Amino acid sequence: MKQHLLPYPLPLVCRQLKVSVSGYYVWLKREPKSNELFENIKALYWQHKARLDAPSLVHNIRDKG
Known part of the structure; x- marks a missing residue:
């Protein structure tokens, strides 16, 4: 998902992927x-x-x- 963010606003990407913006930030902080x-x-x-x-x-x- 990170690679798709640069040209698009985060809320738009999250909406298309059917995830919440807050869920995205939680995912970012997770350990691999x-x-x-x-x-x-x-x-x-x-x-x-x-x-x-x-x-x-x-x-x-x-x-x-």
């Missing part, structure tokens, strides 16, 4: 986690041809354990 989860999310996202929204991704990832 394992890339495994990120890679799983990315694979699932592209497996569904970039058509899943955030709640659907979370639901699918939780179902897979």
Whole structure:
């Protein structure tokens, strides 16, 4: 998300990604986690041809354990 902020206002980017601005700032302060989860999310996202929204991704990832 950081790489997309420069040309766009933060509220616009957050709205498009369906996250809150405060949630974005909380995310920024988090410690980096394992890339495994990120890679799983990315694979699932592209497996569904970039058509899943955030709640659907979370639901699918939780179902897979």
